[in-house]
Amino acid sequence: MIRILVMAIASGTLAFTAVAIDARCACAHGTIGGYTFLEPIVAEDANPKNEFAIARPSWVRTSEGREFALGFSLEKKLSENSSIVLGSAWVESSPKEEHSASGFENMEVLLKYAFYTNDEHQFRLSAALGMDMPVGNPSIGAETHFRMGPEVLWAKGMGDLPNDNPILRYLRPIGFQGDVGYSANTSGVAVHDLVADELIEYSIPYLSNSVHDFGLPWPIRNMYLYTEFNYDQLLAGPSGQTFPQIRITPGLAFMNRSLELSVATQFPLNNATVPENHAVVLGLVDLFIDDLIPATNWTPF
16 A cells, blocks of 8 residues: 555656756745745745645654654645645554554644735744644544644744855855644543744755855755754643653755755654654655646635
């Protein structure tokens, strides 16, 4: 089953990549004041977009076994400043002491609205409402109750630093993205979850185009270096599971006009997270559908 899913997604990805791979870096997709932000691999992006994350593969080895997941999501702009995101994942869980199980996770829905944008300072604030529809397979850990809660998202580029300073100019390609969110189930035993993510990225495309062109070759001039810090804690839930899980997620991304390819790993930053993070590999194949198919840039509002 895994091979069939991977082969199907790989075939579709290669078809799109063959068309898009020679395109130069985007200047409109997730751009604020000339700074184009990458799509985070864990955190939620503050920028409303038209995109199809055709594959979010992850492989995690914990103290209790292994889990492979193949996630996907579709984001569609409803207006210039708002969008809706739909996503889920196919999961195969292989615990050490129990039978393996596979199936789909719950459907996640996110309504996003960018209520403040400052192009001069490359800054955006967005609010979102996240919902978790209980349609997944409980045998792989999908919750059986509807969940919802608010989120606040942000993005900030450092392009407003002076370009004539010999030191500060090389900080201009730095960007920050982050989110903080709270969710709770609406029935059953109370489970309240707090998540927060912060990402720092360094845009080599911005370095080449807006700071100094070193003549870097493709694909280096299309690369981003990034690190995420991820926090997740049950504020109310099963006994013994309310300790925070804190991780660091370093990675590398390639992004051009039509797609983003990203790979990362994760490491625990506190003792409570160690049992869940023996080894982790994360990936992302993200297609910018409004560049591939301009008609999808249509919005109802």
